[in-house]
Amino acid sequence: MPPRIKNISNYRNSQLASAEASIDGYDTAILLNAQGKVAEGPGACVMLVRDGQLITPGVTDSILESITRASLIELARDRLGLEVVERAVDRTELYIADEVFFCGTAAEITPIVSVDRYTVGDGEQGPITTELERVFHDVVRGKDRAYAGWVTPVGAARAVPAD
Ligand SMILES: *Cc1c(COP(=O)(O)O)cnc(C)c1O
Numbered sequence: 001m002p003p004r005i006k007n008i009s010n011y012r013n014s015q016l017a018s019a020e021a022s023i024d025g026y027d028t029a030i031l032l033n034a035q036g037k038v039a040e041g042p043g044a045c046v047m048l049v050r051d052g053q054l055i056t057p058g059v060t061d062s063i064l065e066s067i068t069r070a071s072l073i074e075l076a077r078d079r080l081g082l083e084v085v086e087r088a089v090d091r092t093e094l095y096i097a098d099e100v101f102f103c104g105t106a107a108e109i110t111p112i113v114s115v116d117r118y119t120v121g122d123g124e125q126g127p128i129t130t131e132l133e134r135v136f137h138d139v140v141r142g143k144d145r146a147y148a149g150w151v152t153p154v155g156a157a158r159a160v161p162a163d
Helices: 008-023 067-080 091-096 127-140 145-150
Strands: 038-041 044-050 053-056 084-086 099-104 108-112
Touching: 038 091, 044 067, 044 091, 053 067, 067 084, 067 099, 067 127, 099 127, 108 127, 127 145
Parallel strands: 053 084
Antiparallel strands: 038 044, 044 053, 044 099, 099 108
């Protein structure tokens, strides 16, 4: 199934992977593409940090072209000054990465602290993940006005009057 766009039928693939992961005792799945490289998670893209570099599978690696992924690539470069590389990622690279996380509209930024039962980094959310999450939340909550064009204010965000 072409995963490039968000289409309800694509969710079946994520459901199958999630069910298998759950049966095997994992929280969730990371899908590989036909080349055996890391693609993405069920409903989220994957990013990893190695030696200060932010790495994520490219748009030709059988991923959904995620808005969150594109936003984080821009924020990582512009706000954190990180080098971001879009390239094929091996499954075993996830084991030795310093940090791994999912990103997506629903996942926002979700740290991954173990893969195939190998502990990633020190087994906790890493510092670059935390910093990117802070920058991302400032943008999506409208606090960072430099990216105001990315967000649509909704009524629920308005402050409730005191009484
Ligand atoms: C929704 C989704 C993503 C993330 O895309 P966003 O546009 O950031 O929400 C990634 N992969 C899959 C399979 C998805 O369904």
